[in-house]
Amino acid sequence: MNTNKNVTLIVVIVAGVFLAIRAANGEFGRVYTKTETVEFTKKVRDAVGDSVQPWTVERLVARSEVNDAQGQPRPDVHLSINRTLGLWIAAFGTLCIMSFLIGDNVFYKLAEAVIVGASAAYAMVVGFWTGIIQNLFGKLIPDTMRNSVLPGLPDENNAELVYIVPLILSVMMLWRLAPVGGWISRWPLAFFIGATAGIRLVEYLDADFVQQISSSIIPLIVVAGDGSIDFAASLKNSLIIVSILTCLVYFFFSFEHTGVVGATARVGIWVLMITFGAGFGMTVMGRIALITDRFSFLFFDWLWLPKPGVDT
Amino acid sequence: MGNFFTNLDRRWIFLGMAVVVAIPMLQGLSFPEEPSEMVRDVFKAVDELPDGSNILMAYDYDPATKGELEPMAATFTRHCAKKKHKLYFITLWPAAVPMLRQNIDILENEFGNDYTYGENYVNLGFRPGSEGVIKVVVTDLKDLFANDVNGEALQDIPMTRNIKNIQQMDLIVNVSAGTPGAKEWVQYAASKYQIKMVAGVTGVGAPALYPYVPNQLTGLLGAIKAAAEYEQAVSEAYPEFNDNPATKEALRRMGPQLIAHLYIVALIILGNVIHFTEKKRGVPR
Amino acid sequence: MKRTIPLLIAAATGFMLILSEFIPLTQSWGRKVMIWFDILAAFAFVLGGANLLKIHLQKISNRRVGWGYSVITVVAFTITMVIGLGKFGVTPSEAFPDFAWSGDYLQEGSGFDWMYQHIYLPLASTMFALLAFYIASAAFRAFRAKNTEAIILLTTAFIVLLGRTYAGIWLTAEPLAWLGQNLFGDAQALAMFRLDVIVDNIMSIFNMAGNRAIMIGIALGIVALSLKVLLGVDRSYLGSEE
Numbered sequence: 001m002n003t004n005k006n007v008t009l010i011v012v013i014v015a016g017v018f019l020a021i022r023a024a025n026g027e028f029g030r031v032y033t034k035t036e037t038v039e040f041t042k043k044v045r046d047a048v049g050d051s052v053q054p055w056t057v058e059r060l061v062a063r064s065e066v067n068d069a070q071g072q073p074r075p076d077v078h079l080s081i082n083r084t085l086g087l088w089i090a091a092f093g094t095l096c097i098m099s100f101l102i103g104d105n106v107f108y109k110l111a112e113a114v115i116v117g118a119s120a121a122y123a124m125v126v127g128f129w130t131g132i133i134q135n136l137f138g139k140l141i142p143d144t145m146r147n148s149v150l151p152g153l154p155d156e157n158n159a160e161l162v163y164i165v166p167l168i169l170s171v172m173m174l175w176r177l178a179p180v181g182g183w184i185s186r187w188p189l190a191f192f193i194g195a196t197a198g199i200r201l202v203e204y205l206d207a208d209f210v211q212q213i214s215s216s217i218i219p220l221i222v223v224a225g226d227g228s229i230d231f232a233a234s235l236k237n238s239l240i241i242v243s244i245l246t247c248l249v250y251f252f253f254s255f256e257h258t259g260v261v262g263a264t265a266r267v268g269i270w271v272l273m274i275t276f277g278a279g280f281g282m283t284v285m286g287r288i289a290l291i292t293d294r295f296s297f298l299f300f301d302w303l304w305l306p307k308p309g310v311d312t
Numbered sequence: 313m314g315n316f317f318t319n320l321d322r323r324w325i326f327l328g329m330a331v332v333v334a335i336p337m338l339q340g341l342s343f344p345e346e347p348s349e350m351v352r353d354v355f356k357a358v359d360e361l362p363d364g365s366n367i368l369m370a371y372d373y374d375p376a377t378k379g380e381l382e383p384m385a386a387t388f389t390r391h392c393a394k395k396k397h398k399l400y401f402i403t404l405w406p407a408a409v410p411m412l413r414q415n416i417d418i419l420e421n422e423f424g425n426d427y428t429y430g431e432n433y434v435n436l437g438f439r440p441g442s443e444g445v446i447k448v449v450v451t452d453l454k455d456l457f458a459n460d461v462n463g464e465a466l467q468d469i470p471m472t473r474n475i476k477n478i479q480q481m482d483l484i485v486n487v488s489a490g491t492p493g494a495k496e497w498v499q500y501a502a503s504k505y506q507i508k509m510v511a512g513v514t515g516v517g518a519p520a521l522y523p524y525v526p527n528q529l530t531g532l533l534g535a536i537k538a539a540a541e542y543e544q545a546v547s548e549a550y551p552e553f554n555d556n557p558a559t560k561e562a563l564r565r566m567g568p569q570l571i572a573h574l575y576i577v578a579l580i581i582l583g584n585v586i587h588f589t590e591k592k593r594g595v596p597r
Numbered sequence: 598m599k600r601t602i603p604l605l606i607a608a609a610t611g612f613m614l615i616l617s618e619f620i621p622l623t624q625s626w627g628r629k630v631m632i633w634f635d636i637l638a639a640f641a642f643v644l645g646g647a648n649l650l651k652i653h654l655q656k657i658s659n660r661r662v663g664w665g666y667s668v669i670t671v672v673a674f675t676i677t678m679v680i681g682l683g684k685f686g687v688t689p690s691e692a693f694p695d696f697a698w699s700g701d702y703l704q705e706g707s708g709f710d711w712m713y714q715h716i717y718l719p720l721a722s723t724m725f726a727l728l729a730f731y732i733a734s735a736a737f738r739a740f741r742a743k744n745t746e747a748i749i750l751l752t753t754a755f756i757v758l759l760g761r762t763y764a765g766i767w768l769t770a771e772p773l774a775w776l777g778q779n780l781f782g783d784a785q786a787l788a789m790f791r792l793d794v795i796v797d798n799i800m801s802i803f804n805m806a807g808n809r810a811i812m813i814g815i816a817l818g819i820v821a822l823s824l825k826v827l828l829g830v831d832r833s834y835l836g837s838e839e
Binding site: 038039040041044047048051052054055057058059060082083086087089090091093094097098100101109110111112113114115116117118119120121122123124125126127128129130131132135136148149150151152162163165166169170173174176177183186187188189190191192193194195197198199200201202204205208209212213215216232236239240243244247248250251268269270271272273274275276277278279280281282283284285287288290291293294297 | 663692751820
């Protein structure tokens with residue numbers, strides 16, 4: 001425990017000193033925007049007349065465009081307080097999550113609690129505006145939607161009362177949260193499961209079975225355009241076919257893996273090991289790319305360190 | 313020495329990883345990339361289409377994977393815009409909606425003179441339902457997407473007015489982080505309706521998609537390496553992109569990537585050497 | 598009744614969708630069912646959020662260990678939901694300026710967009726970025742070449758790790774070119790042994806073959822499981838008897 005505290009203290013002190021030096025040497029951690037007035041199209045201006053005046057929006061300005069060629073601040077660009085605050089909150093949150101590497105601590109738990117709540121609400125809001133409003137209410141009560149949140153809904157879209165069915169099923173699904181009557185949610189769940197089973201049965205059979213077998217029927221001896229044997233392509237095709245067959249033999253557990261079958265299955269295992277080794281190598285590649293992105297945010301977007309290839 | 317490594321606090325390993333990624337990044341270590349055959353196939357799939365073709369830009373990734381996929385998505389956007397293709401942005405992931413907007417910002421900021429919303433590109437946004445969305449839009453797009461993200465009816469937007477379904481797309485460009493993603497687009501759209509498709513996926517997802525290449529999936533970009541190669545291929549074909557540093561993001565990240573890979577290899581070797589040395593000495597763990 | 602009707606619903610839905618694949622006249626029914634599916638998927642998000650709220654409110658109410666963090670979760674949830682549903686900071690759509698609620702809920706500069714850019718995005722991406730550190734730790738502690746299969750796996754991993762970066766070219770391109778020139782008079786004679794070329798071959802031959810076999814096996818499994826569900830043989834999704 002003492003080691004944890006000491007390491008944390010050292011890291012915090014070093015980071016704090018570093019930030020103080022950066023702050024003393026130059027500005028960092030700021031976000032600039034410029035104010036723009038929206039422009040209505042002629043069609044929209046004709047429709048609304050003077051009843052609605054164009055409003056202003058704040059557009060993000062890249063750090064390189066804050067000053068003009070002479071190094072003077074552009075008059076139309078200003079510091080955005082809320083986005084600057086957001087940048088610092090994002091940086092703090094990033095460091096809180098990373099602090100878990102030192103050890104479990106209150107900052108990490110705080111950040112974790114925030115992301116759990118925020119991500120659940122985010123999904124809910126997105127589902128509401130895109131699925132429920134657009135596709136449920138937009139089809140059940142199109143006139144009401146047209147007069148409020150979906151003015152662009154085509155006029156010829158009339159109420160489709162058959163959408164009462166998914167509305168009822170959805171309410172039944174929410175019944176899962178009730179203290180009694182949880183069995184009611186089985187109906188929409190069964191609909192979900194049945195629909196998934198139905199579409200997957202056909203598509204997996206087509207794309208992942210029939211078409212895969214079809215793609216595996218390739219010539220063992222490849223003849224080039226001039227009539228000669230292309231040894232490289234022939235070897236490649238032969239290796240592919242042998243590898244697929246040996247792997248499939250390994251997966252065939254109805255026969256005991258002894259003798260010829262056993263030897264073939266063993267080769268299949270080796271092919272699978274190559275497959276998993278390749279998968280592991282690619283996975284490592286993927287994970288490292290994620291940390292470079294986060295470091296890029298901290299170093300270049302927050303601390304404004306010079307970005308090689310951009311600022312140098 | 314052996315005891316030191318046996319009882320090594322893993323935080324030293326974490327610190328090592330942080331150092332091998334941070335220092336090359338700050339130093340700007342980078343290496344040349346030679347596009348592989350697979351990357352060239354993806355490049356050709358976009359480049360050999362006639363200018364103004366209909367491309368469905370299905371970007372299915374979220375903040376967790378943007379480090380790997382954002383450079384890929386941005387390069388696809390720039391390449392398609394250079395060819396003046398008509399771009400239909402869509403996503404199956406709720407957290408990908410701002411990612412679509414980021415790519416649309418590229419069109420507005422870098423191609424603003426040639427690209428007009430509604431005539432050259434449209435943002436359809438997100439709909440919940442995973443593969444259920446694909447199942448609907450392959451036969452009737454407007455049944456699920458009555459409006460774009462700005463609320464305009466698709467039948468009032470010039471480029472979507474005559475689009476009945478995505479079978480009218482000349483190419484599907486999918487950048488995918490998992491499920492739903494490239495696999496579902498192949499199964500429910502590309503493979504079934506013979507729509508040409510290319511995909512950019514994470515390193516984790518790439519190996520499992522190789523069986524679809526080339527009959528069901530024309531080309532595949534796997535991980536940040538392929539993204540860097542694709543950036544290189546696009547820069548070679550369109551040298552004007554070299555003036556824009558934002559077009560070299562994946563290439564910049566390959567420097568730290570290489571050093572980190574060497575670090576991992578060294579750790580595996582070191583771990584095995586220590587393990588077998590101790591086994592030989594009969595040291596209990 | 599409580600279990601029979603769901604079984605019938607699952608079977609009817611599934612078989613209807615299968616039928617719509619083969620009979621063009623029923624295609625529109627299948628599409629309608631899928632739109633209902635998509636609507637239910639949207640409500641599933643609502644269910645997930647509400648369930649989270651219920652669990653954490655119970656934790657707070659019962660004062661279980663860590664209930665303080667549950668307060669933070671509930672607060673973050675509520676703020677995000679209110680800002681998103683209320684479209685705080687969202688201006689009307691430029692196409693419909695006279696409709697106050699016509700703007701996109703995730704408009705740039707809106708409150709919900711601020712939450713996404715400065716809370717959700719950095720925290721979610723950093724969570725996953727930590728995996729890079731754990732992979733490094735696992736590489737040191739767990740990956741052991743104990744038998745033939747493990748040696749094959751690790752060797753392949755090394756080749757891929759090196760070959761998928763410039764290290765593969767740097768380590769093998771020039772030495773092989775020199776060897777090829779001196780042994781065969783052609784610098785490209787041994788190019789097939791370059792690490793990056795070996796990686797491409799590993800991915801397109803062995804990796805592809807292994808994944809194809811796995812894919813075929815999974816496809817058969819999915820078909821069998823789907824049939825079991827649709828025919829009512831597998832009823833596990835209905836939960837316990839009630």
